[in-house]
Amino acid sequence: MNQFGPTADFSALRLRADVLRKIRQYFFDHHVLEVDVPVLAEHSVTDVYLSALSVSVMGQVQYLQTSPEYYMKRLLAAGSSSIYTIVKAFRADEKGQRHRPEFSMLEWYRTGIDDRQLMQDVIGLASSIGIDEAFEQVSYRDLFLLHTGLNPHIAETHELAHYCESHFGIDWPNTPRSTWLDIIFSRHIEPQLQAPTLVYDFPSCQCALARVRSNDLGEPVARRFEWYWQGLELANGYWELTDAAVQRDRFEQDNQARIQQHLPAMVMDPHFLAAMEHGLPECAGIALGLDRLMMCLLKTRNIADVMAFG
Amino acid sequence: MADYSTNEFRGGLKVMLDGDPCSVVENEYVKPGKGQAFNRVKLRNLKTGRVWERTFKSGEKLEGADVMETDMEYLYNDGEFYHFMEPQTFEQVQADATAVGETSKWLKEQETYVVTLFNGAPLAVAAPNHIELEITETDPGLKGDTAQGGTKPATLATGAMVKVPLFLSTGEIIKVDTRTGEYLGRASTK
Numbered sequence: 001m002n003q004f005g006p007t008a009d010f011s012a013l014r015l016r017a018d019v020l021r022k023i024r025q026y027f028f029d030h031h032v033l034e035v036d037v038p039v040l041a042e043h044s045v046t047d048v049y050l051s052a053l054s055v056s057v058m059g060q061v062q063y064l065q066t067s068p069e070y071y072m073k074r075l076l077a078a079g080s081s082s083i084y085t086i087v088k089a090f091r092a093d094e095k096g097q098r099h100r101p102e103f104s105m106l107e108w109y110r111t112g113i114d115d116r117q118l119m120q121d122v123i124g125l126a127s128s129i130g131i132d133e134a135f136e137q138v139s140y141r142d143l144f145l146l147h148t149g150l151n152p153h154i155a156e157t158h159e160l161a162h163y164c165e166s167h168f169g170i171d172w173p174n175t176p177r178s179t180w181l182d183i184i185f186s187r188h189i190e191p192q193l194q195a196p197t198l199v200y201d202f203p204s205c206q207c208a209l210a211r212v213r214s215n216d217l218g219e220p221v222a223r224r225f226e227w228y229w230q231g232l233e234l235a236n237g238y239w240e241l242t243d244a245a246v247q248r249d250r251f252e253q254d255n256q257a258r259i260q261q262h263l264p265a266m267v268m269d270p271h272f273l274a275a276m277e278h279g280l281p282e283c284a285g286i287a288l289g290l291d292r293l294m295m296c297l298l299k300t301r302n303i304a305d306v307m308a309f310g
Numbered sequence: 311m312a313d314y315s316t317n318e319f320r321g322g323l324k325v326m327l328d329g330d331p332c333s334v335v336e337n338e339y340v341k342p343g344k345g346q347a348f349n350r351v352k353l354r355n356l357k358t359g360r361v362w363e364r365t366f367k368s369g370e371k372l373e374g375a376d377v378m379e380t381d382m383e384y385l386y387n388d389g390e391f392y393h394f395m396e397p398q399t400f401e402q403v404q405a406d407a408t409a410v411g412e413t414s415k416w417l418k419e420q421e422t423y424v425v426t427l428f429n430g431a432p433l434a435v436a437a438p439n440h441i442e443l444e445i446t447e448t449d450p451g452l453k454g455d456t457a458q459g460g461t462k463p464a465t466l467a468t469g470a471m472v473k474v475p476l477f478l479s480t481g482e483i484i485k486v487d488t489r490t491g492e493y494l495g496r497a498s499t500k
Contacts, residue, residue: 049346093317093368094347096339170365182345183365208344226343236343 007304016294016306019129020086023106026128030121032082032108037071039064039088043269046254047208048261051092053101064090067287068107069209070272073240076109076283077275084108086290098232098292098303100310109285115210115223115239118284119198122227122235126196131297136197141215143199147189152181152203153219160184176257178205193228200225209247210238227288229296237286244276311374316349316366324356324377327364331356331375331428339368356426356433359411375428382425384417392417394425394432405432413437415470416488437488442497443467444483448474461493 006013027034044052044063052063065071068087075083089105110118123135144152150159160180164170168187172179181203193199200223204212207222215221223239241247248268255265294306304310314325319337326332332353341347347368354361356377382394382403391404392414403425407414409432413423416437426434448464461473464484472486474493483497 047344049341049344094339094341095317096341099339099341168365172367179346182342183348186340186342206344233343 006308007310008306008308012294012298012306013308015297016290019290019294019297022129023086023125026125027084027108030082030124032084032110033080035072035075035080035083035085037068037075037085037087039068039090041065041071041269043070043267043272045070046251046258046266046268048254048257048263053090053092066091067105069285069287070269070275072107072109072285073280074271074275076111077278077280082108082110082283097301098295100291100303100307103303104290105287106290107285107287109240109283111281111283113282113284115200115225115237115284118237118239118286119200119225122198122237122286131196133196136195138197138199139201139215139221140199140203141201141219141221143189144185147192148184150184151219153215153221176205178203181206190228190233191231194230196227196229198225198227202226207241207250208238209241209250211241230299232292232296233289234292234296235286235288237284239284240280242276242280242282244273247276248273311376313371313373315371316351316368319349319351324375325353325372326375327353327355327362327372330358331377331433332362333377335361341368356428359434376430377433378427379424380427381422384419384421384423386419387417392435394423394435397422403427403430403432405435409433410435413488415468416441416443418443418468439487439489440485440494441488442483442485443470445474445478445480448478448480450479 024034040057040062042062045066050066052066054061054063067089068085072083072085084106086104086106088102090102092101094101110121119137141152144150148163150163157177157180160177161175164180164183168183170183201215201221202224204220204222207224210222210224212220213223225237226233227235251268258265291303291306295303298306300306314323319334321334321336323334324331325334332355335352335354338350339347340350349366349368350363351366352361352363380396383397385393385395391406392410393402393404395402413435418441421441422438424436425432443466445464446467449462460476462476463471464474464478465471470491472491472493474484478484485494485497486492487494
């Protein structure tokens with residue numbers, strides 16, 4: 001007989017509902033407006049390693065959104081002030097113990113603040129949903145140095161490649177610096193991050209939509225941070241890039257990298273670029289994987305345990 | 311053989327790696343937020359039994375390995391090779407000592423074994439979990455000593471040495487767990 005029941009216990013579903021209620025309460029108390037944005041759109045992201053699901057709508061190709069970011073930024077540019085949304089996000093080709101092609105995302109933006117202040121906001125939100133473990137805050141550089149002896153901002157790419165070959169037997173030709181950093185971070189550092197930890201100041205090659213600034217040592221860093229807990233990556237925050245020209249350059253670089261890797265180039269979302277040209281207010285924003293947060297609260301390693309039908 | 315992409319890797323899938331047939335043990339998908347996805351895969355080399363851990367870029371492909379597990383009956387040893395027969399087709403194969411490995415001490419005529427065939431040739435032979443064998447040599451049994459947990463060594467018909475309770479004697483048939491070499495009890499039928 002076919003099984004019809006949920007993959008999560010009702011206790012997990014009740015906790016999930018309770019967490020959603022507390023999240024909404026937190027943002028209500030902080031005057032952050034809840035918005036509902038489309039999941040289906042004509043354009044998608046140019047990110048090299050994000051693959052959007054395409055669907056046919058009235059005979060035309062549209063995409064299920066990999067995140068609500070572009071719509072959120074269009075609202076911000078139009079003058080919404082601080083906003084949040086709780087939506088489903090979709091990513092083709094992502095499935096595993098901690099991944100589903102369809103998952104729930106909480107994304108929020110606060111106007112007039114930077115990434116450092118947003119980190120404090122994350123801690124406030126965590127506390128309001130009952131996370132009482134103390135947060136650790138550490139720079140990507142210090143963590144990397146501690147665990148590998150390499151400075152991620154100044155180490156040569158061949159040194160990172162050599163580290164991967166000698167520690168993991170990985171010998172991939174023509175691999176970008178960012179991939180070597182990701183491999184080292186996910187193999188040697190992420191599993192160590194058991195306490196709730198905010199890792200800030202990422203290598204500039206991983207800036208995505210964050211600003212690049214110099215740290216105290218004069219090294220260029222991406223003003224981006226991630227929240228890790230129980231060895232899981234939960235959230236990714238940025239001091240948002242507001243320069244439309246730089247944004248367009250990054251999209252073009254993405255598409256060049258896509259072509260080199262025999263991936264289809266993506267049409268840059270003209271509405272998003274128009275919003276950037278109109279002017280995105282000074283803001284910091286973050287996307288948080290709600291299913292992963294639930295995994296940590298329930299101390300499970302399997303995402304199916306926290307989704308009604310995972 | 312068909313090629314398999316990393317997202318098709320499931321436990322038990324047989325693929326070729328560095329020229330050797332391997333069985334996928336575990337496949338962990340790793341995707342840093344916006345970065346390149348990769349798969350950490352554990353594979354058992356079916357020739358050596360060793361487990362390898364490899365990291366592949368997601369979507370990388372490996373050639374499938376023509377590996378089949380078949381129930382076969384053990385026939386005899388000709389001094390160099392061990393001969394097995396497929397009971398339906400009567401097709402016979404000969405396995406060398408490397409393929410048989412540790413299983414040689416559990417080989418009993420007419421018993422059924424799982425023979426792993428790679429390109430039609432035996433690569434490995436696995437014994438059934440439980441097997442019934444005759445004790446061919448052990449110290450005389452101590453009648454009445456059934457309560458205490460003492461053991462003594464016994465040699466079985468296949469040459470395996472196991473520890474058995476003191477009350478058993480030569481000629482008795484016992485049931486043994488081939489994975490641990492543990493004595494399980496007297497055979498149900500004699």
